[in-house]
Amino acid sequence: MPTGRPSSPHQWTVLERINILWHKTQPKLAAPAASQNEPVINEEIQTKINAFRAQNPKFVEYLRQLPRERVENMAILRKIEQAEQKERFRQASSVKLEAWLKTSEIATQIAERVATLPAEKQAGARINMIRSAIERQALQQVQSGPKVAV
Structure with a gap:
């Protein structure tokens, strides 16, 4: 069955040999990137999540029974709390930095x-x-x- 290329390497043209060598030396690319809508899965974090689920089945069931809007609100509230904590830290450190500057x-x-x-x-x-x-x-x-x- 012809493949478009001579079967013996001795019959290959110089361009074919260069092409083959070029492809062999190119770094292997990872699997195609997931679309922007699909999250990237971190195996280490996924392992931690799975372990937590195994240790806390009642909590996991509680979360499954919550309405989606409630879960979304919990996630949003967590982000708000993180932003507030960051702002409190910034303000506290800025007071200390200003005190140092005075001296x-x-x-x-x-x-x-x-x-x-x-x-x-x-x-x-x-x-x-x-x-x-x-x-x-x-x-x-x-x-x-x-x-x-x-």
């Missing part, structure tokens, strides 16, 4: 840099600059090492 000589440098930014970016940039200054200061202290008298 530092870098305050004027940061104020000058922030003044050059658009108004909507100033608050976030200020906090990021303070964090970076603290990290630099801590790194300098670690790199210089403890002072040892000789």
